[in-house]
Amino acid sequence: MSLRASLHTLGCRLNQAETAIIANSLRQAGFQIVDFGEPSDVTVINTCTVTEQADAKCRQAVRKTLRKNPDTFVAVIGCYAQMAVDTISAIDGVDLIIGNEHKMNLVDFLDSGTKLEQPLVVHSPKISREEFTIETVGLYDNATRANLKIQDGCNFVCSFCIIPTARGPARSRKPDDIIKEARALVEMGHRELVLTGVNIGTYAGEGKNFADVLDALENIDGLERIRISSIEPTTIAEQVIRKMAESDKLCNHLHIPIQSGDDGILKAMRRKYTVRDFTEFIEFAHDTVPGIGIGTDVMVGFPGEGREQFINTKKILGDLPISYFHVFTYSDRQGTSSVKMDNKVDPQEKKKRNRILIEQGKRKKTTFYRQHIGSRADVLFEQKDENGYWRGYTTNYMEVKMQSDEDLHNCVRCVQLEEIDGNYLIGRPVG
Numbered sequence: 001m002s003l004r005a006s007l008h009t010l011g012c013r014l015n016q017a018e019t020a021i022i023a024n025s026l027r028q029a030g031f032q033i034v035d036f037g038e039p040s041d042v043t044v045i046n047t048c049t050v051t052e053q054a055d056a057k058c059r060q061a062v063r064k065t066l067r068k069n070p071d072t073f074v075a076v077i078g079c080y081a082q083m084a085v086d087t088i089s090a091i092d093g094v095d096l097i098i099g100n101e102h103k104m105n106l107v108d109f110l111d112s113g114t115k116l117e118q119p120l121v122v123h124s125p126k127i128s129r130e131e132f133t134i135e136t137v138g139l140y141d142n143a144t145r146a147n148l149k150i151q152d153g154c155n156f157v158c159s160f161c162i163i164p165t166a167r168g169p170a171r172s173r174k175p176d177d178i179i180k181e182a183r184a185l186v187e188m189g190h191r192e193l194v195l196t197g198v199n200i201g202t203y204a205g206e207g208k209n210f211a212d213v214l215d216a217l218e219n220i221d222g223l224e225r226i227r228i229s230s231i232e233p234t235t236i237a238e239q240v241i242r243k244m245a246e247s248d249k250l251c252n253h254l255h256i257p258i259q260s261g262d263d264g265i266l267k268a269m270r271r272k273y274t275v276r277d278f279t280e281f282i283e284f285a286h287d288t289v290p291g292i293g294i295g296t297d298v299m300v301g302f303p304g305e306g307r308e309q310f311i312n313t314k315k316i317l318g319d320l321p322i323s324y325f326h327v328f329t330y331s332d333r334q335g336t337s338s339v340k341m342d343n344k345v346d347p348q349e350k351k352k353r354n355r356i357l358i359e360q361g362k363r364k365k366t367t368f369y370r371q372h373i374g375s376r377a378d379v380l381f382e383q384k385d386e387n388g389y390w391r392g393y394t395t396n397y398m399e400v401k402m403q404s405d406e407d408l409h410n411c412v413r414c415v416q417l418e419e420i421d422g423n424y425l426i427g428r429p430v431g
């Protein structure tokens with residue numbers, strides 16, 4: 001009987017993309033992939049270190065796994081494994097720790113999956129800056145959308161961010177290798193590919209840029225949607241926005257982090273744009289691409305963010321045609337330069353600001369959804385919920401649910417958008 005392996009991902013979409021690839025490499029090596037939480041011979045935990053809270057969640061996940069399944073071989077890999085070998089080694093029962101440089105070769109270090117007395121540590125403090133290829137195709141059980149990794153690492157040095165240390169310098173996946181995986185994912189039935197990386201707008205594989213990758217992907221027969229995941233302001237060429245306006249495949253959706261709406265704070269964060277740059281770009285995208293959905297990340301409580309700076313952020317978020325926000329609260333991250341900054345914001349005040357922006361974000365989302373009531377949109381349906389509604393996304397990233405007796409999994413349907421129900425638009429079949 002083949003050995004069972006389960007995988008768990010913490011953190012970002014890029015981690016999800018990498019877990020999917022590792023899952024397939026395990027399957028190719030003869031493992032049976034089972035759901036995380038089910039008894040398994042090997043458990044892989046792909047970790048995140050973006051905040052100290054994320055670190056704590058990783059340790060919790062490892063401990064919980066070992067409590068439930070003390071005999072499972074535990075491999076802790078990825079960003080937290082890159083940054084905290086000693087802490088992870090001290091958790092009794094961990095068998096393998098692999099940092100970011102070698103994690104994709106996990107299968108080579110499993111041996112027979114027999115538990116070890118001492119954890120095997122595969123770690124290189126220095127991460128390669130070479131262009132890369134990935135041998136395996138991501139395995140996404142039952143998913144309609146698949147993530148496609150095109151890039152890794154970051155050369156920007158935002159003062160709050162540990163990711164350039166955890167993931168290393170910016171590097172790009174070779175263009176042919178991207179296309180090879182994209183074709184394979186489409187053959188496996190995926191209709192939508194979401195491009196992922198740490199800083200995808202800086203893509204530079206074999207002299208090609210991000211727009212070239214989009215061109216090549218657009219030529220893949222059978223691929224219906226290409227979605228750009230989070231992309232840094234200042235890295236998106238106007239050409240990409242114009243392409244978005246014309247293309248049948250490139251989704252009219254951007255997720256572009258503002259972080260703050262105050263120039264002083266942006267400077268202290270070492271972001272590479274001013275509020276005006278950001279505003280002009282968002283307005284250009286909004287005016288150029290019909291119906292575009294624009295999401296953003298915003299951080300509250302960065303050192304030095306007083307009332308005035310916070311109000312500036314709130315105001316710009318109110319003014320801009322942004323359809324949803326993800327709100328983050330600043331916390332000190334050892335190893336980043338903002339730790340040493342003065343004027344830290346009171347924790348209660350940070351909580352309050354977080355709540356204010358979350359509420360504002362909800363209102364913005366409702367306003368955006370309301371603008372679409374009465375119109376039609378193509379929805380890629382993903383799954384049926386417990387109340388019998390099929391749920392899916394429009395190209396501009398609105399969540400739609402619709403009642404239907406038909407099996408709509410992985411089907412694109414044109415629907416009439418009728419009303420708002422919580423986080424969803426309710427759709428009705430057309431025709």
Ligand code: SF4
Pocket residue numbers: 154155156157158161162163164198199232
């Ligand atoms: S762009 Fe800034 S926030 Fe994003 S990964 Fe790079 S350093 Fe971190």
